[in-house]
Amino acid sequence: MARPERIVVLGYGIAALTAAESLRDTGFDGELTIVGDEPHEPYSRPALSKAALIDDDLTALRLPASSHGATELLGRRAADVDLDRSLVRLDDGEELAWDGLVIATGSRARRLVPTGHAAGLDAPPELTLRGLDDVRLLRRRLEGRPSVVVVGGGPLGMEIASGAVDAGCTVTLVSDEPPMLRHLGPDLSELLVTAAIERGLHVVTTSCAAIRWNGPHPSVVLEDGSILEGEVVVTAAGDLPNLELLAPSGLLTDGRLVVDSRGRVLMRGRARPDVVAAGDVATFPTVRGTMRVPLWTAAIDQAKVAAPTLLLGDAAPELDFRPYFWTEQWGLNLKASGQLPPVGSPEVVDRDLSAGSALLRWAGDAPAGPGAAVALNYRIPVPRLRRLAHGTPAPDRIAV
Ligand SMILES: Cc1cc2nc3c(=O)[nH]c(=O)nc-3n(C[C@H](O)[C@H](O)[C@H](O)COP(=O)(O)OP(=O)(O)OC[C@H]3O[C@@H](n4cnc5c(N)ncnc54)[C@H](O)[C@@H]3O)c2cc1C
Structure with missing residues (x-):
């Protein structure tokens, strides 16, 4: 396999940055370009729902400076991957040639109100939390200590609820099952919910059927037709991988970006030696089947495997799948x-x-x-x- 001389990394999150560092650590001294559609310096995404919700100092979110020496194209979006010509096309028309490609475009918040529907409104009724701009908006909205409804009982929903309670808000959390049950089982779920209720959280265990504007404020319609009023509604209902730019390329398998145990993208079942993926966007083989594992350390571990594979092929190590996550709440x-x-x-x-x-x-x-x-x-x-x-x-x- 010829060693690549021009590698393009799509995305500017932890998977992309780790991939860039790993390429240099593995001896890649060719042309390295990173394309990220967020204009910000790299920051810690997990901190957004923890310290950043209450601490004033957002500079504490910054990740340590990188030493990859790549050309960074920030505030620029990759729009298309052309496999025949080995090009990435940016949304402003610029084309980047590559002989190695790392796809690390991550994921975005899954909204409960489709944006198409919301487009006809002055503002969508739900806030979500995925990026730095989201946390800035949410913090501003929490400043006046409004009543808050959080929809979603996973780690993100519980952390947002915890931060909103700490900010002095009256908070109701809507979850279709006991919060954190799916992640931690009944004993630890109960422990966290007890701690939450002791701190003042109201928990409503039912499904959210709709969210809509009700006069000046959004309201949450529950499955039984009852309505929860909140001055602020935040949803934390999972994430969707950023795959749209890949759809015409043929890199997707049944709508997913499926990779092998070294991060090589599988096309019609065959691993491409020149295209790897890592992080929230990628579907990896695990002991529990092929799946996305949208966690911070998974993104790092996957990138540390995928990037060297571009240079070393089968001589690169396979992913040792050991999921890990942490949460801070209540x-x-x-x-x-x-x-x-x-x-x-x-x-x-x-x-x-x-x-x-x-x-x-x-x-x-x-x-x-x-x-x-x-x-x-x-x-x-x-x-x-x-x-x-x-x-x-x-x-x-x-x-x-
Ligand atoms: C609020 C919050 C809290 C979290 N807390 C935890 C936690 O406590 N523990 C844990 O393990 N995990 C946590 N996670 C999950 C963790 O942050 C993610 O798994 C991790 O950040 C994924 O990294 P990534 O690099 O794959 O994707 P991302 O961080 O999403 O980065 C992808 C980047 O690519 C950019 N991009 C997308 N499309 C394009 C394009 N076409 N062109 C150019 N750029 C593009 C995106 O804008 C983004 O900047 C949390 C996530 C959130 C949102």
Whole structure:
């Protein structure tokens, strides 16, 4: 395989930046260009729903400076990938030639009110939180301590609700199942919901049927027809991969960007050596089937595999799938790794769940899949938590 001399990276999030760094670390000294449609310096997306919701200092979101030495085309959008001519076309018509392509265009918030419908309105009735501009708008809207309805009981919805309560708002959270159940199972879901209610959150466990303007304020229509009024409505209903620019290229399989275990894009079942993908946009093989894993560390791990594959081919390592995520809400810090939600009862490895600080482990059904490990208000290095989830003996204890 000829080593590429011109590599274009699409996207300017953590997957794109990690890919650029990894290319240089693997010895790539050719022409490197990154295209990102956001005009901002790189920032931490997870912090948007945590510190950034309440801290005034948004500069704390900035990621450390990169050393990849790439040409950065920011505020520019890739509009089309032409595989026959090995070109990326930008929305202003400029064409970039490549012999290696990294697709890391991430995802966007899934809106409950279609934008086409909302286009006829002065403003969409729902706010979402995906980028820096979103958090700036949300913070402004929370300043007057309005009543807030958050739709979505996953980590993002719960973090937004937690931040809004901390900002002094009256907050109702609508979720079609107990919040965090799908992610962490019944015991930890109950623990987080109890902490949330103690801090003043109202939880409504039912589906949201519609969101619409009701006079000056948006309202949330529930499945039973009842209406929840809120001066601000924020939805956190999942994400959609940014794939549209790839649709004409033939790179999509059943509407997904499917890659092999080294991040190479599969076209009609065959891995392309010159096009890789990583992060929220990519569908990777995992022990639980091929799927997107829209998590920060997954984006980093995938990019560290995909970028060297452009240079090394089969000599590059495959992805070692060890999912990890963390959440901060209601004064609690939770880190989780392994097969989530965990199944069955955990072994308490250290401390005591009822005392609010614990290290927990679920055995799982190995060899079919890993177990799980959760650290609640408990300091532990991420690699050790991951090893614990995958069945390695208890890690060295670290004081909280
Ligand atoms: C508010 C929030 C909180 C989160 N909290 C956590 C957490 O606590 N823990 C966790 O593990 N994960 C968390 N996540 C998920 C995590 O942030 C993502 O998994 C991660 O940022 C994905 O990185 P990425 O580089 O793949 O995509 P992105 O960060 O989405 O970056 C993709 C970039 O590409 C740009 N782009 C898209 N299309 C084009 C185009 N055509 N041309 C040029 N540029 C384009 C996008 O605008 C974006 O800048 C959170 C996400 C959000 C939104």
